[in-house]
Amino acid sequence: MIRSFIRYLKGFVKIRVEGYSPERFLNLCSYHGIYIWGLSPSGNGYEMYLSIKDFRKLKPLVRKSHVRVSLCGRQGFPFFLARYRKRKLLFAGILLCAVLLKVYSLFIWDIHFEGNRRWPDETLADFLASDGVSAGMLKSRVDCPGIVKDIRKAYNDIVWVSASIDGSRLKIQVKENEDTFPEEDAAEASGEEKPTDLVASKDGVITRIVTRAGVPQVHEGDEVKKGDILVLGRVDVINDSQEVTGYQYLQADADIFADTQMEYSDTMSLAYQEKVYDGKKKYQPFLRIFDWTISAGSIKNGYKQSEISTWETRAGMGENFRLPFSFGMKTAKSYSFKEKTYTEEEIREKLSLNFKRFCEDLEEKGIQIRTNDVKIHVDKTSAAASGTLWLNERITEEADTEILTIERKETDESVGTDD
C-alpha cells in the first residue's frame, strides 16, 4: 500500500520491449539494479513498469541489447501536475483549501461542558462569554488556567474544574459538590429566620416522628386533624421554680409520617371526538436573519379546523456556536372531528391507565400507597373509577409560630414595695 503510494508520488511509466532478445534486456536491467514490476509477456515482447528515474538510465542498455523500447503509458503525480499545469484555478483551490484549513484550526469553534448537573451549559457558556471566552475566538488567546480560576471563583459549589483544548474544541470538565442542597442554600440566603411550627396538612394517624428542632406535640399512634400543631417552634424557658419566664423561637424541623386516606374519582364520557386529517396541507418555508424574516407563500387557509405546527433550525456548528441565521417551515394541516364511542374494554383500559399514572405520580412524590379499593363502573354514557387510597406520607406543613409575651408582674411588686 505504502509502496504503491510512493510509486504514484514519484511517477512511473509502462514500457514495451521488442526485438531480438528482450530477455537479455531484462537481465541487463536486473544487473544494473533497475527495479521492474508487473512484467508480462505480450506478443513478441514484454510489457513492464518502471520508475521515471530508472527509465532515464535505460538508453545504454537498449543500445547494447538491440531492442526497441516504446512508451505505453505514464502514470503518477508528476504527470498529473504536468497535465493540469495550465489549470491555475485548480492549484489555487488546493492552496486555498490548505490555507483555510490552517486558518480555521487557529480558532475555537465549540465549547463542551462535562459533569455539570446543577448549572446548565447555557449558564456556564454565558459566564464564559462575559469573561471573553466564546466560540470563534483565537485558540492562542485561550487561557486555560485562567478559565479554571474564574469558574472556581464564581461558583462556590463547583469543587473541581479542568479546561483543555481538544482540536478546535474547548473542553471544560467540572465536578459539582453534591452534598449541598439548593433548598437549604435558598433558605440561608433569605437571611431572616421566621419562627415556624409544623402543622398537619391532612388528617391521619402518626406512624413515625423524628424531631430535629422544636417541641413535638404528638406521639406515634396519635390521630391528628388537618391544621393540628405537630411540632412547636416555641421553646419555653423555665426558671428554677418551674415557671415560664420567656420563650425561644426557632424553625421547627421534623420528619413526620402518617397513615392517611384519599378519595380518588375519575369520570370519562364514553363518547369522544377523534381528529381525522383529510390530507390538505399548506406550507410556508421561512428564513430568519437576526430579527428579519423572509418567507415564501402563506398558510392562510379556509379550513374549518386546522393545526399549525412550526419547526425552526438555527445554523451553527457544535453545541455552543450559533450563527444568527435560522430557517424553518410552518405547516397548516386541515382536520375534522368524528364522533366515536369507546367500547367497555377501551374505557376500562383508559381509566386504569389514568389511575396507574396517578399512583406513579404519588410514588414519585415519596408517598407510599398501602392499599386501595378503586373500582371501575361503566354506565351507558359514561364510566367512572372511584374509591379510596390508603397512604403513608409526610404530612408536615410550615406555619408561623404564635408569638406570646409574658406579662411581668413588675407593677404588682412595685405597688408592694411602696407599701
Add this chain to the structure above:
Amino acid sequence: MGAAVVTVLGDFEVCIENYRGITEYTENLVRVQTKGGQIRLCGKRLQVEYYTNDEMKVTGKIDTLEFIDGRRAE
C-alpha cells in the same frame, strides 16, 4: 555455494533467489538461468510479479518445475 534457492508456495507461487537471469518468458513457460543449470517452470497465466538482481517471484497456475543441465539441453 552459488546454488539457486527455490521456494514453492502451493501451486501458484514460486520464488527464485540467487539466479543469473531470465532466458525465456511466456505465459506458459518461464526459463531461468542459474549457476548450476536451468530451471524450467511450466504452467498457465504465468506472470513475473517482481524482478530484481537477486530475487524474482512468479505467480500463476504452475504445472511442472524442472531442473535441466543448461548447456546440454540448449
